[in-house]
Amino acid sequence: MKINNQTKQYxxxxxxxxxxxxxxxxxxxxxxxxxxxxxxxxxxxxLLTNNAYGTVVGIRQGIAGMHQYVRNSFYWGEENQxxxxxxxxxxxxxxxxxxxxxxxxxxxxxxxSYIVPAGSTSGSHGGSPTTIHYFxxxxxxxxxxxxxxxxxxEDLDPEKWESPGQKEAFIAEAKFFRAWAYRxxxxxxxxxxxxxxxxxxxxxxxxxDDVSVAFALMEADLTAGTTALPRRGDEEGFGRITQGAxxxxxxxxxxxxxxxxxxxxxxxxxxxxxxxxxxxxxxGGQNSMWGTGDVYFDLFAMNNQNVPANTEAIWxxxxxxxxxxxxxxxxxxRCWGPAYHRLPTAPDGKKAYNFQNGTxxxxxxxxxxxxxxxxxxxxxxxxxxxxxxxxxxIRNAEHNIKRHYYYYNPDSEWHLKEIDFSKFTYTDYDPxxxxxxxxxxxxxxxxxxxxxxxxxxxxxxxxxxTMGNGDTFKDIYGMRLGETYLLRAEAYIGLGDMGKAxxxxxxxxxRAHAKPVAAGDVNIDYLLDERARELYGEDCRxxxxxxxxxxxxxxxxxxxNPSRPxxxxxxxxxxxxxxxxxIELNIGSKWEQNPGYDPSHPDxxxx
Numbered sequence: 001m002k003i004n005n006q007t008k009q010y011x012x013x014x015x016x017x018x019x020x021x022x023x024x025x026x027x028x029x030x031x032x033x034x035x036x037x038x039x040x041x042x043x044x045x046x047l048l049t050n051n052a053y054g055t056v057v058g059i060r061q062g063i064a065g066m067h068q069y070v071r072n073s074f075y076w077g078e079e080n081q082x083x084x085x086x087x088x089x090x091x092x093x094x095x096x097x098x099x100x101x102x103x104x105x106x107x108x109x110x111x112x113s114y115i116v117p118a119g120s121t122s123g124s125h126g127g128s129p130t131t132i133h134y135f136x137x138x139x140x141x142x143x144x145x146x147x148x149x150x151x152x153x154e155d156l157d158p159e160k161w162e163s164p165g166q167k168e169a170f171i172a173e174a175k176f177f178r179a180w181a182y183r184x185x186x187x188x189x190x191x192x193x194x195x196x197x198x199x200x201x202x203x204x205x206x207x208x209d210d211v212s213v214a215f216a217l218m219e220a221d222l223t224a225g226t227t228a229l230p231r232r233g234d235e236e237g238f239g240r241i242t243q244g245a246x247x248x249x250x251x252x253x254x255x256x257x258x259x260x261x262x263x264x265x266x267x268x269x270x271x272x273x274x275x276x277x278x279x280x281x282x283x284g285g286q287n288s289m290w291g292t293g294d295v296y297f298d299l300f301a302m303n304n305q306n307v308p309a310n311t312e313a314i315w316x317x318x319x320x321x322x323x324x325x326x327x328x329x330x331x332x333x334r335c336w337g338p339a340y341h342r343l344p345t346a347p348d349g350k351k352a353y354n355f356q357n358g359t360x361x362x363x364x365x366x367x368x369x370x371x372x373x374x375x376x377x378x379x380x381x382x383x384x385x386x387x388x389x390x391x392x393x394i395r396n397a398e399h400n401i402k403r404h405y406y407y408y409n410p411d412s413e414w415h416l417k418e419i420d421f422s423k424f425t426y427t428d429y430d431p432x433x434x435x436x437x438x439x440x441x442x443x444x445x446x447x448x449x450x451x452x453x454x455x456x457x458x459x460x461x462x463x464x465x466t467m468g469n470g471d472t473f474k475d476i477y478g479m480r481l482g483e484t485y486l487l488r489a490e491a492y493i494g495l496g497d498m499g500k501a502x503x504x505x506x507x508x509x510x511r512a513h514a515k516p517v518a519a520g521d522v523n524i525d526y527l528l529d530e531r532a533r534e535l536y537g538e539d540c541r542x543x544x545x546x547x548x549x550x551x552x553x554x555x556x557x558x559x560x561n562p563s564r565p566x567x568x569x570x571x572x573x574x575x576x577x578x579x580x581x582x583i584e585l586n587i588g589s590k591w592e593q594n595p596g597y598d599p600s601h602p603d604x605x606x607x
Contacts, residue, residue, distance in 0.1 A: 053152030056162055059170055060236075062149045066177045067239060069142055071317050074330070074476060082107055083134040089335065089375035090541040092567060094554035095532055099376025099445045100339065103563035107374070112568045117580040117597050133579045135188055139181035146178040147198040165228070172228035175221035176241045176249065182214045183253060187543050188576045190594060205588025208578075215257055222250040232274045232314075238306045238475075239318040244274045248314055248479050251487050256547045260494035267488035270314065276481045277311040280511050284309070288399035289367065289458035296394050296512060300453040305475040315478035321461050332454035334470020336537065337371020340405060343446040347423070350412035364467035365408065367457050371470060373445045380558040381536055382449040385529045393514040395533055402450040402457075419447060444562055454537050482508050482534050490527055490548070498522045508534050524548050546574065571606045572596025 053059045074088055082091075090096040091108045098107035108114050108131075119130025153171045161167050178196075185192045193206040194213045225246030232242050251266035270276060279295050284304040287293040298304055305316045319330060341364050343352040355365060364370045386396045398404065407414040456472045463469040485504040492501035502519040505527065509516055512533070517526065528550060531539070545551035551574060556566040577597040596603035 053149065054156070056156070056160055056166070059149060059152050059156065062145065062152065063170060063173055066142060066145050066149070066174065067318070069138075069145065070177060070180065070478075071319070073138055074317050074478070083131050085335065085374055086131065086135075086542070087540055088537065090536075091375060092555070092559075092569075093541040093545055093551070094378060094528075094558035095381045095536060095541055096375045096377050097559055097561040097567070099373035099448070102376075102444060102561045108567065109561060110564055110568050111570060111573050115573055115576055117577040117583075117593060119579065119581075130579070132576060133581065135576065136185070136579050136582065139184045142181040143178050143195060144199065146174040146181070147196065149174040151198050168228040169230060172221075172225040172246070173241045176225050176229070176246055179218040179221040179249060179253065182218050183249070183256065183543070184540075186211050186214045187256065187546050189578060190575045203588075204586055206586055207589055208591055215253060218253045219250065222246045222253065226250065226269070232276065239316050241315065242274075244270050244276060245315040245479055248484055248487070251484075251491070252543070255487065255490060255494075256543075258494060260491040263491035264488055264495070267484050267491065270484045271481070271488070275311065276314060276484075278481055278485075278507060278511050279310060279312045283307070288452075290399060292397070292399045294394045294397060294399075297397070297399050299480070300474065302456050302459055302474055305477065312481045313477060314480055314484070317476045317478050319473045319475055321473040330472060330474075330476065331374075331470050332456070332472040332474065333369030333468060334372050335374045336454040337369055337373070337450050337470060338376075338443075338448050339371050339373045339445050340365075340368055340447060341370065343419075343443075346407045346409065346412045346414035348413050350414070351409050352407050352412075352414075352419075354409040354411065366460050366467045368402075368450065369455060369457070369460070369468050369470050369472075370466045371450070373448075375537075376444065376448060377451065377536070378558055379560050380529075381532055384558075385533050389512075389514040393512050393533070395512050395514075400452055402452055405447050421447065451536055477538055480538075482511075483531075483539065486527065486531055486534065489522075490524070493522065493524055493527060501527070505530055524550065525554075528554065570596070570603075572601075572603050 053062050073084070085091045085098070086108050091098060092111070098104055098109050101107075102109055105113060115132065117132070119132050150171050153167050153174075156167070158167075182192075182194070191208040191211055192214065194209040194217055195206075196217060223246075225241070226243050229241055229243045229246055230236075232244055235242050247266045247269045251263045251270070254260070254263035254266060279299060282293070282295050282298055284298050284301055284307060286298065286301045286304070288297060293301075299310070299312065304310060305313055306318075341353050346352050353365075382401075386393060390396060394400065405419045406416050407419060409415050454472070455470075456474055459472075460468040461473055462471055485507045489501040489504035492498070492504065498519040502517050502522045505522065506516040508530070514533075517530075528544065528548065531544060542551070545554060552569055552571065555569045559565065559567050561567055572595060575594045577594050578591060580593075583591045583593065595601055596606070598604065
């Protein structure tokens, strides 16, 4: 089946002490002292394994609900923009900053004021969960859903299963999502409660288990999936989890623990055992709206992610045009695109952009949609990593990264003339010294290189008046083989085998027509640069920088937010704080805050 917004799972039980205790505390605030009857609990409806998942159809719907919840963790509607900009956009790392308003109190523009135990601003309309709480809560919701599905599979009458091995496959798919969620939690927060059963009653005495406990559960969950999940091509529908995806996530779990031999083995299974291959020839029969293209363009062209010819896709996040759920799309243009339509004037003083449609002017071009510069790539991402292969690396081709912009105003003498970046400057700093100031010739918000893998120029499916409002419906890779080679290269670097690391890196570089890297030039920083070239906008950069120990160093060196270079990142930000509300509500077991977030901690003000 193809996962979409119409297949949802709703959970009546919450995962952590916050959810459970708050419900009780909130109700008691409205109780009079002598109204004892009101204090008597009466359950009107619940979601339990025996009333929601009593059939294979019900269990399948529960699995679809996990897919949908994870999909909404990749892309967003209006309610959770900050967190997903951080999650997939790389905000707060070396590859991106908030271009629309770089001095904002939102969007992780300032680690010191944003990453705090009490929370941080989130969402665009107020009232949204704080980013810290969001990153804590959502994976625990996935864990709870996964635990329910697993229990339901165990409880289901064996005669009801539709085929041999279906029960084991469904359990393994739920385990994959549980491991996916715990990898998220351990990376951001360190020690967390490890819960492998469905919670059905309030609990306020959770313990924070050592990270080794979480890693052991992740390894067991994913190892089960390497045999119980279907092989590539045997899954029930597009986007469903297969053995290859389990091996790939297991490889990342091993890398998190610096288990490099095991990581090599896991990645090698993906590369050798399931028929995946890097796409090296064009496929899908599409070109860009400018009439050009290449195989890297084809990987991200609309509707090319699920076709049988695409042997690189391992796990594809599914989106459906025209469905009622606002989260069935994603804001690829609005988020990653520059706000070109806000560029004030051409050199002759006329509007830089003046599109006409009836009585409405100042509309948007279908070439670029409606970008808002929420995720502005750093100079590392847009310039430095391309310098040695500027003209030959196809990933830097104009149909993959748009670098040339043109005025559009028939009333201006500059109509259709190229915009000269040298007319626009913003303050930058030298990444080699972190001190010397210089000027970069493009803009922070209006005009900058646009990575078009995140958008579908000219293909407007909704909101024609705003040229799609920045929305797109491309299916998006959760995993693909290009990353697998770079994961194995990371493991080889950890083992000190730079020759084999170079071989794997050169698999993706050769496909891109880039010059091969020599073994003597390979190190972890080179690998991180190659990941930015190949995977910008596809992975959670925070995971990668944390497990390689490079988060603080590279944010300080490369994040050129013009208002706050380096984003004031500090030593303590290697981990995020536990939400203070969680600590306060887990009254049965005292939790210590992560190091550096208590004012009395020696690392509180240590950069």
